[in-house]
Amino acid sequence: MPSRRQPFFRTxxxxxxHKVIGIQYAITGLLFLLFGFSLMMVMxxxxxxxxxxxxxxxxxxxxxxxxxxxxxxxxxxxxxxMHGTVMVFLGVVPLAIGGFGNYLIPLQIGAADMAFPKLNxxxxxxxxxxxxxxxxxxxxxxxxxxxxxxxYPPLSVIASxxxxxxxxxxLFLITSSTLGSINFIVTxxxxxAPGLTWMRLPFFVWAQFAAAFLLLLAFxxxxxxxxxxxxxxxxxxxxxxxxxxxxxxxxxxxxSGTAEGTLASGGGNPLLWQHLFWFLAHPxxxxxxxxxxxxxxxxxxxxxxxPLWGYRGMVYSVGFLTFMSMVVWAHHMYITGMGxxxxxxxxxxxxxxxxxxxxxxxxxxxxxxxASIRFTTPMLFxxxxxxxxGIGGLTGLPLxxxxxxxxxHDTYYVIGHFHxxxxxxxxxxxxxxxxxxxxxxxxxxxxxxxxxxxxxGSLVCMNVIFMPMFIQGLGGMNRRLYDGxxxxxxxxxLLKWNVVIGIAAWTMGLFQVPFIINFFTSIxxxxxxxxxxxxxxxxxxxxxxxxxxxxxxxxxxxxRAAYEYSVPGAERDFxxxxxxxxx
Amino acid sequence: xQIPYTTEARPDTGLYNAKLGIWLFLASEVMLFAxxxxxxxxxxxxxxxxxxxxLPVGLATANTALLITSSMTMVMAWEALKTNNWSRHRACxxxxxxxxxxxxxxxxxxxxxxxxxxELPSRNTFFALYYTLTAVHALHIVGGLVVxxxxxxxxxxxxxxxxxxxxxxVESTGLYWHFVDFVWILLFPLLYLL
Amino acid sequence: xxxxxxxxPDTRRHVATFALQLVLMLATVAVARLDLGVRLSxxxxxxxxxxxxxxxxxxLMGVRRDGPLVRMLVVLTLVVIIxxxxxxxxxxxxxxxxx
Numbered sequence: 027m028p029s030r031r032q033p034f035f036r037t038x039x040x041x042x043x044h045k046v047i048g049i050q051y052a053i054t055g056l057l058f059l060l061f062g063f064s065l066m067m068v069m070x071x072x073x074x075x076x077x078x079x080x081x082x083x084x085x086x087x088x089x090x091x092x093x094x095x096x097x098x099x100x101x102x103x104x105x106x107x108m109h110g111t112v113m114v115f116l117g118v119v120p121l122a123i124g125g126f127g128n129y130l131i132p133l134q135i136g137a138a139d140m141a142f143p144k145l146n147x148x149x150x151x152x153x154x155x156x157x158x159x160x161x162x163x164x165x166x167x168x169x170x171x172x173x174x175x176x177x178y179p180p181l182s183v184i185a186s187x188x189x190x191x192x193x194x195x196x197l198f199l200i201t202s203s204t205l206g207s208i209n210f211i212v213t214x215x216x217x218x219a220p221g222l223t224w225m226r227l228p229f230f231v232w233a234q235f236a237a238a239f240l241l242l243l244a245f246x247x248x249x250x251x252x253x254x255x256x257x258x259x260x261x262x263x264x265x266x267x268x269x270x271x272x273x274x275x276x277x278x279x280x281x282s283g284t285a286e287g288t289l290a291s292g293g294g295n296p297l298l299w300q301h302l303f304w305f306l307a308h309p310x311x312x313x314x315x316x317x318x319x320x321x322x323x324x325x326x327x328x329x330x331x332x333p334l335w336g337y338r339g340m341v342y343s344v345g346f347l348t349f350m351s352m353v354v355w356a357h358h359m360y361i362t363g364m365g366x367x368x369x370x371x372x373x374x375x376x377x378x379x380x381x382x383x384x385x386x387x388x389x390x391x392x393x394x395x396x397a398s399i400r401f402t403t404p405m406l407f408x409x410x411x412x413x414x415x416g417i418g419g420l421t422g423l424p425l426x427x428x429x430x431x432x433x434x435h436d437t438y439y440v441i442g443h444f445h446x447x448x449x450x451x452x453x454x455x456x457x458x459x460x461x462x463x464x465x466x467x468x469x470x471x472x473x474x475x476x477x478x479x480x481x482x483g484s485l486v487c488m489n490v491i492f493m494p495m496f497i498q499g500l501g502g503m504n505r506r507l508y509d510g511x512x513x514x515x516x517x518x519x520l521l522k523w524n525v526v527i528g529i530a531a532w533t534m535g536l537f538q539v540p541f542i543i544n545f546f547t548s549i550x551x552x553x554x555x556x557x558x559x560x561x562x563x564x565x566x567x568x569x570x571x572x573x574x575x576x577x578x579x580x581x582x583x584x585x586r587a588a589y590e591y592s593v594p595g596a597e598r599d600f601x602x603x604x605x606x607x608x609x
Numbered sequence: 610x611q612i613p614y615t616t617e618a619r620p621d622t623g624l625y626n627a628k629l630g631i632w633l634f635l636a637s638e639v640m641l642f643a644x645x646x647x648x649x650x651x652x653x654x655x656x657x658x659x660x661x662x663x664l665p666v667g668l669a670t671a672n673t674a675l676l677i678t679s680s681m682t683m684v685m686a687w688e689a690l691k692t693n694n695w696s697r698h699r700a701c702x703x704x705x706x707x708x709x710x711x712x713x714x715x716x717x718x719x720x721x722x723x724x725x726x727x728e729l730p731s732r733n734t735f736f737a738l739y740y741t742l743t744a745v746h747a748l749h750i751v752g753g754l755v756v757x758x759x760x761x762x763x764x765x766x767x768x769x770x771x772x773x774x775x776x777x778x779v780e781s782t783g784l785y786w787h788f789v790d791f792v793w794i795l796l797f798p799l800l801y802l803l
Numbered sequence: 804x805x806x807x808x809x810x811x812p813d814t815r816r817h818v819a820t821f822a823l824q825l826v827l828m829l830a831t832v833a834v835a836r837l838d839l840g841v842r843l844s845x846x847x848x849x850x851x852x853x854x855x856x857x858x859x860x861x862x863l864m865g866v867r868r869d870g871p872l873v874r875m876l877v878v879l880t881l882v883v884i885i886x887x888x889x890x891x892x893x894x895x896x897x898x899x900x901x902x
Binding site: 629 | 851860873
Binding site for chain 2: 137138139141142143204207208209211212215216217242243244245246247248249250251253254257261262263264265282283284285290291293294295297298301302305
């Protein structure tokens, strides 16, 4: 433990050190991931055994949420909306970007800290407060947001009070995200060490750089939309409420665009929200996957003892992917009655955007070809990422084409598709990253046996959870049904899968326990780690584990590309970027 | 621990950190207003009827002239620092703040008139857009004024200790302020003239 | 005593920019009053406003002066905005179902 003259709060709570802030983001993100997963574990009971009391939890819930321990539909919807929101905005992105990005970027580029440390501090706390606001909505009258993580109007406009606070929370999160992305971009552009040219950057840094641009440019339209929805809810405007809207037999808006009496004016357009929302939310999914690709790239290069195959192609693919991700958003809206020209445009761009992802995954596979692979725990997670991402990506193709999407939209097929990408995709990559960089951050290694149990258990459970969803979706089972599809006859043969999925979900919950135990006990009792326990080449391994406050005792210089492994003629099988002479 | 390029420019990019930072911030702000502008376009092209001549053009034209002037005084406030003219800088920055405050006052008068006439945001989508767009813009003016008051007040101390860094801060604030002017120049005709 | 030699060239440039902006602003208002019909009026007015805004970007913000990186960022942002501004009108125009 480094000695500090600064008081406790300055060192651990309101620190300006990117490493502390990164760990704060990571731990908060992990806690939110656990919370979001717990919401789903409760939902899965209702889906597996509809209209039966939920064990343990059912007794703890208030009558407003679960009468007699049986989840009420409104509460189920709250769980659903908050599961998505918490996982995406409070869990994965803060961990992947705020956690990994903050901790590693300055280290990997040889800088002492981020370009704007105070801004960094502010980003974290604005996120933390925004997150707390969102969670607190479970306790307001009417409960939390319950119109899906997508908050489509008119439903979201007429929904209970929690939705307003969801919008306020989003404003906080978007602010945090914008400030953070500015910090990342300026840091990467301006603070690279001498000799660290663009094409010598670790792939992880490129991925974070691209994700930062997406966050910077794609989030603000959602902020605009959030303000508009707030105005609709709080100031009685009709940005999203069409004319002549009737809810439960009662007129909500007037027939024309002028307010009469207590009716809202009408004249709005629900599709406006959808466009503005998906303008962000599509790039958002690339924000979810890019850091994962970055992490997997680092770990695969290191554990195959080879340079990344096609590094330059991977970098160009990341750039192309970033750009394309901003012109595909309406593939989430094929069934809204758009004209064929618009649909054709978005189908075309959606098909094109699969290409850079394929280039990246193929390059990673080619790196494996003929390599002598070290099956370390991080490598297991990184390897699993590849086929899991493959399944997720391939199942996206029928969704990207309008004719097939018409049948699959809003079914469990979609849920299976995107979860394969985020859950055994991104989250596995994040686990890989934790096992890989834990020694650097703490100076101790995590336990290998617990890591392998965590890996195998999670891998099997993930597939048992999400594979049946394709079957359910193809059979026509709708998503967001609080009774798991019981009410529709065509779902009858598909209901049994809900039991399978539920059991797999709870089992997966159990398999996270070894990880949690491993994480906390290794901080204290893990095997001590040297500065470079994995024999890696990038700059973060040039300094001690953990690094000092200013990261590098002597500012490093970079002498070669990022993945000089197994260079013919060299004595060792790796030549670090920061060593002048190839030894 | 010193972060490099806070005051001097990095040779290969030609920028100091805060300057790149503020340009990036402005890019995100452009996207924010673009979202609002595109909402306007969508709602207006889909509207059956649209009110005309319900907003005070004369008052808004005067307001536009004020904001344009304040951008001018802001540039002069920065250039005064580059020529080491502290009192000129203070005068120009103070004038910029004053013009900004007057802009807000005129906006407030406008709002009050509309509210008195029963023209609330809930009246129709035109007024919903009018209030929301101008309010978001006005909030950005307030933000800029807060920063300028800081530079006139407690922040002014930095001039004595680190004149280059202070000058850069004024430059960055100026860039933001010009952007606020930029948005208004596009917003004014959209809401008041068309 | 201040003479014309004391006036830095910058001040003259500023006055010129300022005058140009005021002229553009007044022209915008004047054209709007001409009542040219919806399409022509909208195009002319927004074009004048766009020119005025560009003057701010070039003369005041120095968008060309701050280097290629800033120029790239501006281009990237503009490209993204065009998409965001173009689709609403296109969507409404080509949409089958009307709200």
